[in-house]
Amino acid sequence: MSPEEDRVPVPERSPEERTNDFDEVPLGYSPEQAMEEAERCLECAKSPCVGGCPVEIDIPNFVKSIADGNFKEALEIIKETNVIPAITGRVCPQEEQCEEVCVMGNVGDAINIGKLERFVADYARKNDLEEAPEIEESKDFEVAIVGSGPSGITCAALLAQNGYQVTMFEALHEAGGVLKYGIPEFRLPNEVIDHELEYLDELDVDIRLNRIVGQNIELDELEEDFDAIYVATGAGSPRFLGLEGEDLKGVYSANEFLTRINLMKAYKFPEYDTPITDMEKVGIIGAGNVAMDAARCALRMGADSHILYRRTTEWSPARDEEIEHAKQEGVTFDTLCNPKRIIGDEDGWVDGIELFECELEEEDDSGRPSPKILEDTEHKKDFDTVVIAIGQEPNKVFYENAPGVEVKDWGGIIIDEGTRMTTKEGVFAGGDAVSGAATVILAMGDGRKAAQNIMGYLEGS
Numbered sequence: 001m002s003p004e005e006d007r008v009p010v011p012e013r014s015p016e017e018r019t020n021d022f023d024e025v026p027l028g029y030s031p032e033q034a035m036e037e038a039e040r041c042l043e044c045a046k047s048p049c050v051g052g053c054p055v056e057i058d059i060p061n062f063v064k065s066i067a068d069g070n071f072k073e074a075l076e077i078i079k080e081t082n083v084i085p086a087i088t089g090r091v092c093p094q095e096e097q098c099e100e101v102c103v104m105g106n107v108g109d110a111i112n113i114g115k116l117e118r119f120v121a122d123y124a125r126k127n128d129l130e131e132a133p134e135i136e137e138s139k140d141f142e143v144a145i146v147g148s149g150p151s152g153i154t155c156a157a158l159l160a161q162n163g164y165q166v167t168m169f170e171a172l173h174e175a176g177g178v179l180k181y182g183i184p185e186f187r188l189p190n191e192v193i194d195h196e197l198e199y200l201d202e203l204d205v206d207i208r209l210n211r212i213v214g215q216n217i218e219l220d221e222l223e224e225d226f227d228a229i230y231v232a233t234g235a236g237s238p239r240f241l242g243l244e245g246e247d248l249k250g251v252y253s254a255n256e257f258l259t260r261i262n263l264m265k266a267y268k269f270p271e272y273d274t275p276i277t278d279m280e281k282v283g284i285i286g287a288g289n290v291a292m293d294a295a296r297c298a299l300r301m302g303a304d305s306h307i308l309y310r311r312t313t314e315w316s317p318a319r320d321e322e323i324e325h326a327k328q329e330g331v332t333f334d335t336l337c338n339p340k341r342i343i344g345d346e347d348g349w350v351d352g353i354e355l356f357e358c359e360l361e362e363e364d365d366s367g368r369p370s371p372k373i374l375e376d377t378e379h380k381k382d383f384d385t386v387v388i389a390i391g392q393e394p395n396k397v398f399y400e401n402a403p404g405v406e407v408k409d410w411g412g413i414i415i416d417e418g419t420r421m422t423t424k425e426g427v428f429a430g431g432d433a434v435s436g437a438a439t440v441i442l443a444m445g446d447g448r449k450a451a452q453n454i455m456g457y458l459e460g461s
């Protein structure tokens with residue numbers, strides 16, 4: 001019998017219900033639904049899906065274990081290469097990775113690999129199926145990890161499993177990197193991140209919060225105390241457009257806006273002491289995942305939320321699922337427009353944005369049609385809050401205070417692709433700090449490779 005062409009749909013909360021809170025939108029599969037979806041897998045001999053996953057999870061085997069109802073075994077298979085499956089199952093751009101090359105996609109829907117991965121991790125967490133991690137005999141090497149995002153977490157876990165003594169330094173008052181301060185709870189609940197971080201606790205990783213390397217602790221000091229260092233400081237510094245009016249009250253970078261709302265819980269003000277401006281109409285400049293997160297947060301804060309984008313939605317770099325969810329919830333997409341300046345009122349608060357109209361021309365270097373500004377089309381749209389979401393780059397605090405660690409002109413740390421070492425002996429780097437803003441799973445892949453190279457370096461192989 002040939003497998004069902006269509007995926008088993010994942011239940012979701014209705015847009016009317018979910019825009020009133022920050023609770024998670026997709027509810028996830030039940031065991032029966034997960035088994036039914038897993039049964040669609042063809043168990044292909046060459047299984048291209050594995051090559052589509054940056055950490056090469058043994059997808060056919062974990063999916064088969066689900067189809068057999070053996071969820072514990074499925075988890076063990078996934079955890080061989082992925083220490084945070086509840087997170088990747090939720091936020092990986094699967095449609096461009098493992099699912100893009102799934103053979104079932106040629107005849108119908110690709111297997112819903114991400115949602116199956118999420119199901120296994122959630123089921124194991126709720127049913128206490130996780131075993132305490134096995135730790136190899138203790139080794140006499142100490143490694144420092146700078147940054148507690150997915151790249152740092154992955155590197156730390158692999159080293160600690162192998163018996164190395166690991167200490168993690170994190171600038172913020174909570175660990176997790178973008179997973180905690182950037183991605184909103186309706187996509188990735190904190191409870192899920194905290195549970196995955198407990199795994200580091202079980203591995204005896206020492207996590208030191210509120211430690212900014214390059215500011216209140218120097219790289220030299222780490223070099224004295226540790227045998228190797230992995231730098232995974234991410235790309236948390238926002239880019240701005242250089243527009244007139246960007247310094248007005250009511251203009252936020254997406255990073256600040258999301259950090260206030262997610263990490264500092266501004267949506268629970270005054271229970272949490274984090275103020276954010278009263279928002280009635282918010283204009284978000286940009287159309288990537290970060291912009292979608294900001295737009296959906298603004299909506300949940302009670303505002304009329306508008307994405308302002310110079311191309312059309314089909315060229316947006318955000319995941320299809322995020323665009324779909326934003327549209328369902330009532331975010332307005334104002335496309336083919338480019339900001340000229342942000343307009344303020346007499347008290348220095350945002351009053352609106354002056355925009356040009358655009359049209360699309362031939363493809364540019366990004367492979368997308370380039371937007372052409374149409375002269376004499378300036379018009380004002382009223383907004384009381386503006387969020388700039390046009391990208392991030394590595395933060396200077398680390399690399400400007402790390403003598404010997406060289407960076408590219410845009411701030412990306414330079415590493416040797418083979419050894420993953422920076423231009424400074426014993427200092428390795430990876431994740432967004434090296435690649436620029438990328439994805440959780442690529443940052444994890446870097447953390448994995450770095451851990452392997454650090455072990456080789458310390459063992460002298």
Ligand code: FAD
Pocket residue numbers: 091092093146147148149150151152169170171172175176177178179182183211212213214232233234235236258289290293395397398430431432433437438439440441443
């Ligand atoms: P980060 O997650 O940025 O972590 C770096 C950590 O280092 C931070 O905690 C930071 O505080 C700390 N740090 C920085 N400097 C120092 C210092 N000097 N000393 C000590 N600590 C320091 N990717 C996806 O795959 N799917 C998504 O849906 C998705 N959505 C996103 C939404 C938003 C709003 C953002 C901003 C990004 C999103 N991404 C998404 C991208 C993804 O989150 C990143 O690619 C990934 O988190 C990078 O991991 P990292 O470990 O390299 O860095």
Ligand code: SF4
Pocket residue numbers: 052053054055056057059082088089092093094097098099113114117441
């Ligand atoms: Fe797919 Fe991401 Fe899971 Fe790999 S980690 S199998 S790319 S969802």
Ligand code: SF4
Pocket residue numbers: 040041042043044047048049050059060063101102103104111113
């Ligand atoms: Fe299953 Fe798709 Fe992988 Fe084939 S390519 S093994 S159908 S998940």
